[in-house]
Amino acid sequence: MSTRNIKLTVAYDGTHYHGFQEQRGTGLPTVQEALEAVLSQLAQKPVQVIGAGRTDAGVHALGQVVNFRCDPWRIPVERTPLAMNPLLPADISVLKAEPVPQDFHARFSAIAKTYRYSIYHHRIMSPLQRLYCHHEPRRLDTGAMKQAAQYLLGTHDFKSFQAQGTPVRDTVRTIYRAEVVEEGPLIHIYVRGNGFLYNMVRIIAGTLLKAGLGKIKPEEMEHIIASKNRVLAGVTVPPRGLCLMEVEYSK
Amino acid sequence: MSTRNIKLTVAYDGTHYHGFQEQRGTGLPTVQEALEAVLSQLAQKPVQVIGAGRTDAGVHALGQVVNFRCDPWRIPVERTPLAMNPLLPADISVLKAEPVPQDFHARFSAIAKTYRYSIYHHRIMSPLQRLYCHHEPRRLDTGAMKQAAQYLLGTHDFKSFQAQGTPVRDTVRTIYRAEVVEEGPLIHIYVRGNGFLYNMVRIIAGTLLKAGLGKIKPEEMEHIIASKNRVLAGVTVPPRGLCLMEVEYSK
Numbered sequence: 001m002s003t004r005n006i007k008l009t010v011a012y013d014g015t016h017y018h019g020f021q022e023q024r025g026t027g028l029p030t031v032q033e034a035l036e037a038v039l040s041q042l043a044q045k046p047v048q049v050i051g052a053g054r055t056d057a058g059v060h061a062l063g064q065v066v067n068f069r070c071d072p073w074r075i076p077v078e079r080t081p082l083a084m085n086p087l088l089p090a091d092i093s094v095l096k097a098e099p100v101p102q103d104f105h106a107r108f109s110a111i112a113k114t115y116r117y118s119i120y121h122h123r124i125m126s127p128l129q130r131l132y133c134h135h136e137p138r139r140l141d142t143g144a145m146k147q148a149a150q151y152l153l154g155t156h157d158f159k160s161f162q163a164q165g166t167p168v169r170d171t172v173r174t175i176y177r178a179e180v181v182e183e184g185p186l187i188h189i190y191v192r193g194n195g196f197l198y199n200m201v202r203i204i205a206g207t208l209l210k211a212g213l214g215k216i217k218p219e220e221m222e223h224i225i226a227s228k229n230r231v232l233a234g235v236t237v238p239p240r241g242l243c244l245m246e247v248e249y250s251k
Numbered sequence: 252m253s254t255r256n257i258k259l260t261v262a263y264d265g266t267h268y269h270g271f272q273e274q275r276g277t278g279l280p281t282v283q284e285a286l287e288a289v290l291s292q293l294a295q296k297p298v299q300v301i302g303a304g305r306t307d308a309g310v311h312a313l314g315q316v317v318n319f320r321c322d323p324w325r326i327p328v329e330r331t332p333l334a335m336n337p338l339l340p341a342d343i344s345v346l347k348a349e350p351v352p353q354d355f356h357a358r359f360s361a362i363a364k365t366y367r368y369s370i371y372h373h374r375i376m377s378p379l380q381r382l383y384c385h386h387e388p389r390r391l392d393t394g395a396m397k398q399a400a401q402y403l404l405g406t407h408d409f410k411s412f413q414a415q416g417t418p419v420r421d422t423v424r425t426i427y428r429a430e431v432v433e434e435g436p437l438i439h440i441y442v443r444g445n446g447f448l449y450n451m452v453r454i455i456a457g458t459l460l461k462a463g464l465g466k467i468k469p470e471e472m473e474h475i476i477a478s479k480n481r482v483l484a485g486v487t488v489p490p491r492g493l494c495l496m497e498v499e500y501s502k
Contacts, residue, residue: 013378060379081375091378124332127264127342128311128494132379243379 003071058239134241140212148211151221206234254322309490385492391463399462402472413448457485
């Protein structure tokens with residue numbers, strides 16, 4: 001029997017993790033390590049996981065996808081979440097497990113990802129939202145944010161929306177959805193695309209906030225994108241508002 | 252000028268507190284202490300607060316009310332939240348401050364309180380909901396829960412819904428609202444009444460869950476109330492699902 005390749009859908013509260021996968025060798029706990037520890041315990045040998053999105057420290061996920069290969073894997077695939085969850089810390093849950101073909105790779109096989117950036121728009125921060133939202137107490141024109149978001153749609157060179165100093169050559173990405181959804185004092189920015197540059201969603205959120213605050217006009221988005229100049233876009237807003245919602249694969 | 256009496260509306264994440272007001276001298280931090288420390292710092296003398304609801308360890312609030320008297324209080328009343336919030340920990344926020352008459356007492360002047368008990372109804376707990384919801388993975392008949400809730404309305408002796416061994420003689424309370432609201436995987440139980448016995452809302456939630464699980468029929472609520480027997484009601488569900496939403500006063 002060949003090695004099994006298993007896909008897991010994972011949710012986590014990133015507050016206490018140094019990201020999904022450690023970026024700079026700090027020794028702080030990562031979500032990947034927590035998953036590997038439990039899988040290795042169940043398999044009674046070392047198991048490595050591949051994550052679709054290398055979420056940063058403090059970033060959350062409701063639909064991260066990972067895969068791992070293990071031979072043998074004695075737990076029925078569909079029961080894997082039930083075996084893993086009691087062994088995982090309460091801030092990580094495996095939502096689903098599915099068998100996938102040998103060549104499935106959580107990162108390289110992904111065709112689209114959806115992120116949500118959440119802003120708590122109120123004069124005073126709600127303590128119950130503080131871990132999962134960025135706080136913006138100033139007056140915001142959400143109409144302007146919605147208008148500005150439209151300029152992101154389509155295929156563009158998003159170099160202006162990449163953390164400076166990132167060694168990525170091809171900065172062209174396609175954005176399929178860029179939507180600003182209001183829900184009481186919450187403003188959710190949903191961005192779905194075929195791929196994202198480092199810090200791209202947080203810089204997009206910072207730029208849409210600039211439009212909401214009236215510091216740029218929505219139509220200036222066109223120029224900001226065309227300039228390929230990081231300095232013209234908004235600040236990188238804090239990680240706590242960001243959540244990886246979904247990773248899609250071709251059937 | 253006479254001493255000022257100031258009413259504050261306060262929100263907090265109760266996860267890391269031993270309740271609003273310490274109950275059994277454990278020395279763990281309380282919300283009351285955190286508020287008093289900041290008010291005393293601002294007033295440069297000891298200030299004591301009176302809370303409307305003595306929420307238990309782990310219980311949250313979005314609309315707790317407290318009052319404090321201080322002479323002089325040099326901060327304009329309406330700006331008091333802006334002065335307090337930067338000095339408070341991030342899990343406590345003052346939402347509003349209002350001057351009130353000398354005889355206003357946050358607890359004794361209250362005419363109604365609203366609590367919400369939140370249940371995450373899904374096979375697997377969401378890590379982002381774990382601090383603010385009770386997890387119920389089993390199949391629930393929410394129609395039965397809604398029906399059962401109706402029996403709570405009106406004036407009853409709620410002795411069956413009081414923690415055993417509580418030295419309260421008068422266990423008659425009036426419930427104005429008992430509503431089960433579904434919101435995706437969340438089930439919120441709202442209870443508004445003129446007063447609540449110790450653990451009453453958590454026992455109500457535990458009893459409605461029994462109805463949802465089919466362990467009691469909704470119409471058995473009538474007998475459970477009439478019996479004045481704590482043993483017939485459901486278990487006291489965990490504090491994390493409970494939130495004090497609002498405290499009302501006569502105008």
